[in-house]
Amino acid sequence: MAVVLDASAVIAALLGERGGEVIDAYSETAALATVNLSEAVSALADHGFAPETAFALIVETRVEIVPFDAQLALDAAAMKPLTRRAGLSLGDRACLALARRRGLAAITADRAWSAVADAVGVEIILIR
Incomplete structure (x- = not known):
């Protein structure tokens, strides 16, 4: 099953946090927006990883890195009132x-997403 990963899920997986093991089942069929890649690299750097090392660790998972293009920017902006x-x-x-563009579920550690799933039209999978 293909999914879209939130930075929180990537961070949990790479730091061995609770729920991070869920990502192992999806990493080779998962997508990650470049905005979320930047978030994950920054968070891992806060945990002592060099940004280049953090980036390499994420790339090694074989997740598809998806550019945050103009249409995604517009779609994300349009979700602001809903979220x-x-x-x-x-x-x-x-x-x-x-996730909505691709018709896929989004995986996150952020429970607040459950409150907006129906409004934004995306299935949410919580890792914890």
């Missing part, structure tokens, strides 16, 4: 926009 109350960030909406 404002849940406090979703631009990165969150980028992931959801990619």
Whole structure:
């Protein structure tokens, strides 16, 4: 089953956090928006990884890296009114926009996404 990964799911997997093992079943069929790639690399750098090392670790998972193009930017912006109350960030909406574009579920560690799943038309898989 193909899915779209949120940065929180990638981070959990690479840091061995609870729920991160869920990603192993999907990594070779998963997509990751470049916005979420940047978030994940930044978070891993906060945990002491060199950005280049963090990037290489993510690439090694064989996840498909998808450019955050103009249409995804528009789609993510259009989701803001639907996700404002849940406090979703631009990165969150980028992931959801990619999932909706592809008709795939989005995997995240952020429980707030469950509150907006129906509104944005994306199935959410929580890793914890």
